[in-house]
Amino acid sequence: MRRQVGIIGTGSVGTSVAVSTLQAGVARTLWLHDLNAARAEGEAMDLAHGAAFYPACALRTATLAEMRQCDVVVVAAGRNSRPGETRLDLLRDNARVMADVGHALAGFEGTVVLVTNPVDVLTRVLQQASGLPPERVLGTGTMLDTARLRQMLGAELGVATNSIHAQVLGEHGDSELVLWSGAQVGGVPLRQWRGWQAETEARLAHAVRVAAYEVIQRKGMTNHAIGMVTARLLQALLRDEGRVLTVSRVQQGAAGLQGVALSLPTVVGRGGGVQVLVPQMDAAEQAALAHSAQVLQAAAASVAA
Structure with missing residues (x-):
């Protein structure tokens, strides 16, 4: 296993996932993707500047198609909860995003980890859209x-x-x-x-x-x-x-x-x-x-x- 990890979505959650992943030393290569390509590039640059403080890991940006080369893809795309809103209130907005991501990852040979809320229903949406086996589409859940x-x-x-x-x-x-x-x-x-x-x-x-x-x-x-x-x-x-x-x-x-x-x-x-x-x-x-x-x-x- 090459220990290549991709992160789709470089908002506050995606970048926190990236920092924790680097500090844990679990990836040899970390690929970032965002609809705002400049943001993903900026985050990759910023994180790379701290290379002296975490185990060796290369950083780069990638397209959704390139993400298929990873061992694990983390999906942190979509919007966050707003004050006073339940996780299920997010559902309709983020379900559309997950369906698109799932279609893009159809045939992916690795494992997908979903972080976006409401994580349970979106795990089901992404699994169905991708056609991947249930054991290879995991939400962070509880x-x-x-x-x-x-x-x-x-x-x-x-x-x-x-x-x-x-x-x-x-x-x-x-x-x-x-x-x-x-x-x-x-x-x-x-x-x-x-x-x-x-x-x-x-x-x-x-x-x-x-x-x-x-x-x-x-x-x-x-x-x-x-x-x-x-x-x-x-x-x-x-x-x-x-x-x-x-x-x-x-x-x-x-x-x-x-x-x-x-x-x-x-x-x-x-x-x-x-x-x-x-x-x-x-x-x-x-x-x-x-x-x-x-x-x-x-x-x-x-x-x-």
């Missing part, structure tokens, strides 16, 4: 929500974030669910943690759900954390790690779901999201996952209508 959950739990419990094992599943959005029944800290079930209360679960789940809106209200966008999330996903793909991540992909029977893109724990390696895992869930969590799937199916149908 990876960021899961990272937010672990950070908040760490602050709540006074434990290092990387010692906490907890996941957010379903939609990257308002219908997401926290898998509280499976959450652990150092092997200890969270619900057995001294002083843990059901009220804490409700409070933290809400905080995770609205975290993006809180950031957007203050700075107009979210970009840095999703850049780090995407670089981590690229690492799993390019290094064939077989790491379990909560990525979004079109499901083909997992948890009884068919044709809807949402996040479940997924083994990620060189071939993409090659194996979807279905964790144990209590009855409430199963119902919440089914509800999330219904929300996303309705959103997808609204685009197709």
Whole structure:
């Protein structure tokens, strides 16, 4: 594998993905593309000027056709959420962009990573437009929500974030669910943690759900954390790690779901999201996952209508 990564869209999110990818040292070549070609060229120049501070990686701009030579293409094109707007409010505008990108990548032999919101429905749109296998069209899904959950739990419990094992599943959005029944800290079930209360679960789940809106209200966008999330996903793909991540992909029977893109724990390696895992869930969590799937199916149908 040549470890060539392409990024389509060099706005605030795309450039944060580029910076995190360079710092992580996962790519040997990083190709940038934007409808505004001058912007992509300027970002490539600016990033190249910092070459002394990250592992060796060549930077260049590329056309959409040239992106087909990459091992992984990250799609960060489209507009960002506006204050007071939900991710699904973005849908119609960004669905048109994803359909165009999908058609351009038809026959692509690598893996596509989608960052643009609403990421779940757009993952489905791009997969259908490209005709690529579902395991090779991955959305960042609830990876960021899961990272937010672990950070908040760490602050709540006074434990290092990387010692906490907890996941957010379903939609990257308002219908997401926290898998509280499976959450652990150092092997200890969270619900057995001294002083843990059901009220804490409700409070933290809400905080995770609205975290993006809180950031957007203050700075107009979210970009840095999703850049780090995407670089981590690229690492799993390019290094064939077989790491379990909560990525979004079109499901083909997992948890009884068919044709809807949402996040479940997924083994990620060189071939993409090659194996979807279905964790144990209590009855409430199963119902919440089914509800999330219904929300996303309705959103997808609204685009197709």
